[in-house]
Amino acid sequence: MIYHYLTGLIQKAVEVELIEPSDTIYVRNQVMNLLNLESFPENVEALEDDSIPNLLEKIIGYAVDHCVIEDNFDDKEILTANIMNCFVARPSVVNGLFNEKYKQSPEAATSYFYILSKNSNYIQMNRIEKNIHFKADTAYGELDITINLSKPEKDPEQIKREKELKKDVEYPACVLCPENEGYAGRIGYPARANHRIVQVPLVGENWYLQYSPYVYYNEHSIVLAEEHRDMKINKAAFERLVTFTEKFPHYFIGSNADLPIVGGSILSHDHYQAGHYEFAMTNAADTFTFSLGKYNAVSASVLKWPLSVIRLKSNLKKELLQAGDHILQAWKMYSDPLADVKAFTGDTPHNTVTPIARLRDGLYELDLVLRNNRTSEEHPLGIFHPHADVHHIKKENIGLIEVMGLAVLPARLKEELHEIKQFLLESPCDVAAYHQDWASELKQNYGTLSDEKLVDEILKKELGNKFARVLEDASVFKDKAAFQRFIETLNE
Template sequence: MCSNLIDNLINICHLNHLLESIDEIYVRNQILALLNESEFTDPPIGNLSLNLYETLDRLCDIAVEKNIIDDNLQSRDIFSSNIMNKFLDKPSVINNNFFELYVNSPKSATDWFYDLSKNSNYIKVNRIAKNKSYIVKSPYGNLEITINLSKPEKDPKQIALEKSAPANKYPACLLCVENEGYNGTIKLPDRANHRVIRTMLNNREWAIQYSPYLYYNEHCIVLSAEHVPMKVTKDTFKTLLDFTSFLPHYFVGSNADLPIVGGSILAHEHYQGGNYVFPMKNAEELFKFRLETHKSIKGIVLNWPLSTIRLSSLNVYELTDACNLIFEAWKKYNNSECGILSHSDGTPHNTITPICRRKGQFYEMDLVLRNNRTTEEHPLGIFHPHKEVQHIKKENIGLIEVMGLAILPGRLLTELEDIKDYILEKEDKVASYHKEWADELKHKYKSCLDIDKFIIQELGNKFTTVLEHAGVFKLNEKGIDGFKHFISTL
């Protein structure tokens, strides 16, 4: 059976352009060595009806039976990645292939690298397919919701192993370039089949990779080759603009650089991008403005729950300066009526989430104004999801949510079913933290409505409120006047 599985995997990878016929014997022997097998038996004529993921699972089963690996998710993932690494070229060859394609078309280069990352099982396509995605209506246009089911739950045994394992000092973090080809441990993910594209942006070395658990199409991560912390500066705008010159069909954005409003990893400078149009891109205009010092720049404020300025220009140098002008002004801006204080006891609160894209020959930069101040009433943040919505979303509102895509935990799928049963008076198993919301929905629901569509839209309404809480200038008369006042200070 081992020979059958290896032959099936080679056939699949041959169809996926991961090897040539001349490579087959070499790769077969490499996989045999991983399985402690010294011989290969010619498999019977006819292919197994197993896909890539099923074949890898069966090979992992054999490795477990032979005590080559432990029977836990991390060990199986590491072993699978080592198998797939046998089909991949060294980073130098992959980079050369990428840039040979890039000469003719940046899109053909990313298409090739994206397919390579999927076909080598670095991008966990079979797990991502489990996610549930929905489009919901809001006063700001359609929003998107994904219930994340892609990451398998860890069993108690694996959790115990992780707790007892010593801390890793290498690689320094999950985003370091030293992860390329790294075997993985019980604490650190498998990266044997991981490859990055090296490039220079704004006179610094960067690496481009795809996220193993994509949240949207071609979800890429742009990471500094040097392990340095996240910091939004004028150089950030230069780097983002440089990236969209390098890959004009991709957007790119940075999480904010302060706790609460920043991303989940602030220890390593990185951005996220990809070939995707988020709801925010299609937001309507609230009002226009001009910068007297930068007359080539077109400026608008978006009708979007998070307070967003959109600048566009053909001139990247002037656009960089205009972004920095607004950023520097925002860092010291105060508006007590809107609850905005730039500092408390010397601690800064104001920063931005910048997002860059191309629109034909024009460059567009969205500057999302953020503030991370806390109070006794809102200990997790004034401009953070408030208590009444934290049963849906309690975590930081990062770059992806800012643009209108909610990434919600897998537990919600079961919990929403419980809420449906409660509304329909079938059964009451509603979690205590959802009880108040479930009562509201039960009162609101009419029997003529499709219960599934009703629940998802109400979930979307919650996400809309989450985004509204994160906006520093609310879209009411006081908030819009405050926004216009800030623009006037420029």
């Protein structure tokens, strides 16, 4: 069967224009070598029109069954990436095609690169399709809810193997470094043989665009610095974000905050996230507007959003950046005991922002989400972090994606929500202890239910409300008066 699978994979690669028909013999020989195949029969046909990810899974199954590789996560990932690397052009060719497409339009360039990243199996579409995704109507608009099932769970044997065989290697320095491009991978470090990045210079520096292997929204991309350096939110970062939107006006771009607790999972490499998607926050209405003193060309408003967000708009890039930096510097030094905000503990800073930039209706927009990472005895994980009573839904950091209104919730919820559903239907169930209060509250609010579809809709709605609560916990200003006290300092 392996010959039929390989023939099908090559035919599919030609069909999606990963390779040309004249490349087929070369590619076949390269993959045969990886699979320890010494010859290939004549007149082999593909058995069916299957997808590249499905055909890859069958080929990897053959490799395990015939002892080409061991039956473990790392070996399978490395072989999968190496096989697809035979089909993907070298970085210089990819960059050249990207730039040619860019001459047509920025959309043509990103569309080409996104499709390439999916067809090369760098974006793991088979796994991503396992995610549960829906929109939930809330007081803040339709929030996106994703239960993340795409990242495979490592079994105990795999974890044990990693501990035994993991090498003390510091190359690449992290998973976001440009040196990951084409890297074969190793035990405990991801395979990146089929990974490609494109150069996107920003404000006199070398930066690169790639797509996330586990996309959470359309064209979910990562924009990374060439230099391995810590993330830093400052005026230069704002300028890079806005400059990126000039190059790719159909994309938003934002950055995680640069402090622990309120930052993302990787603070050791300067990077941003971008994409072709409208989050609920994008279309949030203004709660109120305010003036910014000498920055007359910049309009400022506070958004109707669960977090504390200032939106700046201007047709003048320089003034927008100056206004953004003015707010950032003021916020970094700001304390308000009434709001539980403290800028420093000793020399340790607590205040920073999560910035998001976009171009809309001919204006530059810069959203500054005010963040504070201070902890207390009552809230040891963070005062402005999901509080204990919502940890049964979301305990992890609130990063850029969540800030904009997309919940990335743990895989455990798939089964746990099923048990809550059975509880509401008064069927046999095993509701986790940490969900008991919520499940009882739902039953009290909705009474006896018998319609399964209705229960599904109720759980979606209530999960959206829980996520809104999670975001409200992360807000530094819980009322308008507290926000106005800070705004007053901006105009002093």
